[in-house]
Amino acid sequence: MGFNNIKDYVDSAVTEGRHWISSFRKVPSQASNAGFFVDLSMAAGNPVPNYYASEPLVAATLSAMKGIYAGPDASPGTKHLHKFVLMSPSAACVPSKLILCDYLLYYPFVDMNSADQQLLTNTVTLPRYTDGSGVMATIINASPATGSGRFTISYTNSAGVSGRTSQNMFCNTTANLASVPIGGIGVTGSYGPWIGLQSGDTGIRSVESITFSVLNGGLGTLLLLKPIADFSLREITAASETEFISFRSGLPKIEDGAYLNLFISSAGGSLSATTIAGYAEFIWSD
């Protein structure tokens, strides 16, 4: 499990065939606001768009085959992200920040126009990172929204303690489908794209309910995810290449069955009709 040294790592990839490369190309059709995060899994292109279409408020998972495909399962070895390359010919896509995430579990069709405590059903549990350590939560506009809402979630943390309450999350004014209504530039109480946890917590194991104290309008998808790595795309004339031995240490681990996709925040403008493309290389140990 893992690699002992550079030679071991290279042997896996070169000599022993334990490597995989997958391309991706996303062309969002949805408008977005500069400086706000967008869920690229919902964009057209490859991988196929993800619509979070399943039973409302019931936890569900996504198939690894429908995300950025990371190759066959590696167990008993471990799989790691070796290289990640991003390109875009679209001026609106740069400069941007992208976060590669393993989408673990989602609760669809949260009514962001309801002040009721919306109870969530957890018949499905986290398929990876099962204790919730490092698992973050976010919410994504599944329909156009009004914005400016506020909400909290009640969750079980990574220590297994239930009844934890998130920070009071302020929604931004973005009304766009596939946008993340929390975080963003110039937004009061912005914590970035992830829901702020109760003090002392480092991860989420499950979410029990969500309550809007100020209505936001629209429908949302509550998503539990594990951030894997972040990247910057600075210009359209040069690919952003990150290689996780020479350029950056860490060799992020990719769990078997991971559904991988990207969040993006661009300062360049609306991502509608832009192209974000690239490829990922994975390598695994014996």
Add this chain to the structure above:
Amino acid sequence: MGFTSQDDLINEMTTNGKFLRHDGAKTTTPVHTAGGWHCLAGLAGHPIASTFPGSSLAWVDCNESAGDGTNVFGIQHGGNVSSDTKHVINAMAMITAAAGAPGIAMLVDLIGYYKLTGTDVTGTGSRTLTGTPTHRYTDGVGCRAFFLSVTAPTGGGPNLSASSYTNSGSTPGRAFQGSPTMGAAADAYATRIIHSGNAAGRFGPFLPLQAGDVGVKSVQSFTFSGGSAYTGSGVLALCIAKPLLAIPFTTTGVAAERDLVNQLPSMPEVKDGACLTWLFYATGATTNNSPFVYSVDFAWG
């Protein structure tokens, strides 16, 4: 075998002359649809195009000196060097085309292919493949498979509903995963890897392997069913290839260069007899007759 140091590399290349640069160009055709992978082996240019000769369902070995047995279509890299080993030390790729960039160029060693014609393309039953690949990588370690369009079908777009391959551990009965969907006629033009693209069930450039596998030794059978069957007189090739390197390029008319010694230490090995060709990922609808220009530097020691 290989190089023990930078000094050794420099000595081999300069003192001993173990260096070769290959320049080439291909002209794309027809117009690409965005988001697909393509194999440039069948394109006119330098080297010449492969016509993928052979009998339907039968394996055809490819190598440097003989190409596909009719057309010497692989990038010539100086012949066999054993007991030395040969490595790629620099590579450059560029395309000049509206919507040609950004894109990805991938250099592969094409081990060979199973040609598919007639009812072996249009049929919906299981197809049994014949012949044994002559591998340059132990039993196919690191080798991948892909379906390539040589001549476009008239219509249809089936799914790969079943398959059986032998992995690099010589275990038979393995299956490609994910039920890949094959492109309809608009995405199955010549040179297109027909299971790549933007629709559901598309994987590119290679067919997903079964869990635990690290390579494809040979393919025994496959079934195209579901979706809609191909029609017409299309010709496909089920190829087995070993990826060696990938170069991203962002701007049409601007060369993307990769130093494989100092920039990203990899120096992929080029086996004796390797039949090198390019795969090309088009993020846009690359226009017809676009020149793809490249160079590859080899050194051995």
